[in-house]
Amino acid sequence: MMSIRCSRLWKAAAPCWRRRQRGLATVAHRRHSSSGDASANHPSAIRRIILVRHGESAGNIDERAYGSTADWRIPLTERGREQAQLAGRRMASYLSSDDDATGAKGKVYFYVSPYLRTRQTLREMLREVDPESVVGIREDPRIAEQQFGNFQSHGDIQDSKAERTDFGRFFYRFPDGESGFDVYHRVSGFIGTMQRDSSQVLEPLEEDATVCLVTHGLALRLFLMRWFQYTVMEFERSYNPENGSVVVLEPPKAGGAGFELSEEARVSMGFPRYWEQERFQLMEDYCLLEKTEW
DSSP states (O other): OEEEOOOGGGTOOOEEEOOSSTTHHHHHHHHSOTTOSSGGGSOTTEEEEEEEEOOOBHHHHOGGGGGTSOGGGOOBOHHHHHHHHHHHHHHHHHHHHHOOTTOOOOEEEEEEOSSHHHHHHHHHHHTTSOGGGEEEEEEOGGGSOOOOOSSOOHHHHHHHHHHHHHHOTTTOBOTTSOBHHHHHHHHHHHHHHHHHHIIIIIGGGTSOEEEEEEEOHHHHHHHHHHHHTOOHHHHHTOOOOOTTOEEEEEOOTTOOSSOEEOHHHHHHHTOOOGGGOHHHHTTTOGGGGGOOOO
16 A cells, blocks of 8 residues: 655655555564674674774874875874873773683784874773783774875865765765775775684684774774664764774673674764664665655
8 A cells, every 4th residue: 555654754755655564673673682683793702892993193183284194104192192091991991801710811802904093092002901911913904094085185175075065974985085985895894804803813712802993983983884784874974983982892781692882882973773773764664765864
């Protein structure tokens, strides 16, 4: 039966087919954990995933720095180093909680973007972490910053960012650079590597370990978009965490497979609650497929 059925949130009505079977989104919610869609989203041997945005950099203070220094060589500020040390202390607290009765240390495996500011962030974090806890450090370019071009003209970049606001952050491609879509693709490939590493590197340890990514704001959000299957519209409504932020994914407290994003991190970045994600709402309201604004 044809009916008019669109969410009042979008203040528009258009003909759409009503789903005959009600409650399918609820069924989907019950079928999966509050963290993702399958046990594949909880690789064996991974206790938790921690995402760290680099500390404050010279480019965060003055974007004109990108005109004379290659983006990947932009260093941290002193404040950025302090933020990184605080992130390290928070990491150490998680690892301490993993110590077992025999005195064995909680373990962590690091992935780091090759940019100077992320490497310096990891260096400062490691000042706060027991060396016996670190089982590996791996650099991976796939979690690097979005490419904006080479030496960047401050005026041109500001014009592009203004245009990006109108066009949409996910699909907008910077001249001589990348779109968010491009970064999403490389982060997706990285996740496959991380899952394989959990089997080949971490499982032989015979104890679960924390996996930590030291990365950038956009790459961090796109990792979450891929992991939790957020839609493009949901990504558009989100925003980067602050410099030095620690974003934690842990198994659901109520039990079950997968990981869930901490409430603090979810709210700070503007992501929806699991059961409010559009992938479930689409099963109830097909008119969302015609949504053009966020």
